[in-house]
Amino acid sequence: MWMHPWKYIEGWSICTGLFITGMVLQLTTGSIEVDMFHYPVNLISGTVFILLLLFLHIYARKVVILQWFSGFEASITASVSLLVLVIIMGLTRQVSSPTDLSSIGGFARTGFMQMTTSWSFFLLFIYFLSILGLVILRRINCFRWKDAGFVLNHVGLFVALFAAILGSGDLQRLRMTASLDTPEWRATNEKNEITELPLAIELKSFRIDEYPPKLMILDNVTGKTLPETQPKSLLVETYPLLSTLLNWEVAITNYLSEAAALITEDTVSFVGFQSEGATSALYVKARNTIDGTIREGWVSCGSFMFPYRSLRLNDKESLIMPNREPKHFASNVIVYTQSKKIKKSLIEVNKPLSIAGWKIYQLNYDESMGKWSRISVFELVKDPWIPAVYSGILMMLAGAVYLFVSAPNPKKN
């Protein structure tokens, strides 16, 4: 061991050494503080890292041992070590904030529950990235066109990982709750600290399209939908409708998509009501297919104004309507920027708005108010390193296509 030429055993030893070093650092100093790593610290350390790799690459011509780091043994052992940590991460519940850790005790100190900011992960990741860099430098040094796929895959991965890790310190993710007709420029970060933004959002209107109502059967005692393992539901797309749900033949004779409950001393009925707070209601006749008992009445999911209404079928079961699931939700907004730019836009899930270096995402709404929500919650993300990450991703995509096309063909050989 440690004699030229190095083999796998040296690789395993280096990785184990890095892992143990990481554990010692973790136990003595705790997790890595990512907050420190913003501009210009990230840019400087990135440049130093690249220069160091270049230096090692050039120096490797004189020191033969260094050539081992761009070989298969180093690549494979580094990848396996990283894989082990990723598997541990997959098997351990990950928590996002250190405060969640205090209740867990000793195991939390290993850092495994916040793997991406643990020292072992960090050291092995940087080692992996260094080897990837050295492998690339060695291959580029004697580049031939048939190496194109290799270069795309490896450089793409390096660029994406490198930009992702450097960019993590500059990434800003903020949450903003905008109320109707009130411009808002304050947002909170992940630690719930308020930040003032160089832009303001005014919510003009908020809209939810919902899926048709569903009926389900509930166990009166446990309060769980039936059957417990895979609850069945009946989607009411049209009415009148005759269908079956578990042991019940269900006939829908009336459907009010916007309704109000009329509550008297001993009855509850529903009438059409096109205004704020409206709920949905179905008039259901249910017949038990086994004993023939018949039950009928209104079923409604309720809203913030009206109570929900279930239909008691027998001692064991009730028919209920869960809250209608949102199909789309979108906010009509006006965004004001510091450069006096005013932009009207519709922000939807999966359709963020890009403005002044920020991306604005539709995140949530006031769920207790449902479709009558008077607020809309946005996530604002600024990620200046994203073009670099995307260029890495594009190179990898091209490389993957190359990998597919160039899979070795024994017939040709």
Place this chain on the structure above:
Amino acid sequence: MNWTHFVYFALPAALCWVGGALFAYKNDAYRRTIILTAFGLCIFFAFILGMWISLERPPLRTMGETRLWYSFFLPVAGLIMYIRWRYKWILSFSTLMALVFICINLFRPEIHNKTMMPALQSPWFAPHVIVYMFAYAVLGAAAVIALYLLLRRNKAIMNVSVMSLCDNLAYVGTAFLTIGMLFGAIWAKDAWGHYWSWDPKETWAAATWLSYLIYIHYRQHKPSHYTIALGLLLFSFILLQVCWYGINYLPSAQGSSIHVYS
């Protein structure tokens, strides 16, 4: 179109695939093999298309629906490999695998829900899952071959050509795994604001991907060490199972994944 119509499409498609697989063993039936298999694929795809239209969304959300694509892509992968490398047995194999998944869907139908949460309604959704299903199909083939070779090690069937078959499958599968993962990353940026958030599904996808990369590198470094390579192929496929549906049962992933199948 709904799941009660499935059997009327699945059976004719399966018959075509079985026919194609049998023709593949005849020396002069190259074109007939391809036409018959492709015809079966058309029938099967007609059902997927019908479901797509009647559900008003791509049928990709529930486990049953992803199995549908899996049984579609196994013969597709088989056909591509047959055309490219003329392996006679590959279609029998892909047909058999597809039949298993068709049977699961026939005999263990799950609750098929029409609704789909807004975050999934994206043009990236279909390519992301379809590409992954194709990768799973190809890597599934690689894993079965690896298992067969490991179990019958002493019969001297291990040779360069059988190992290069494993390599081909692993290369193609890994290429698609990479594309699926990167599509997912690009989509995630548009839907959740970040391209990678170490969600349990993403963690296991990273592990799976890394493991297949290790296989590819190990094969290049030690081309004659078959046993370790085959073991790696099998191990990678186990990781893939955890990633695909295993995380639904893992305590560490409960309640924290945005990739939950209903």
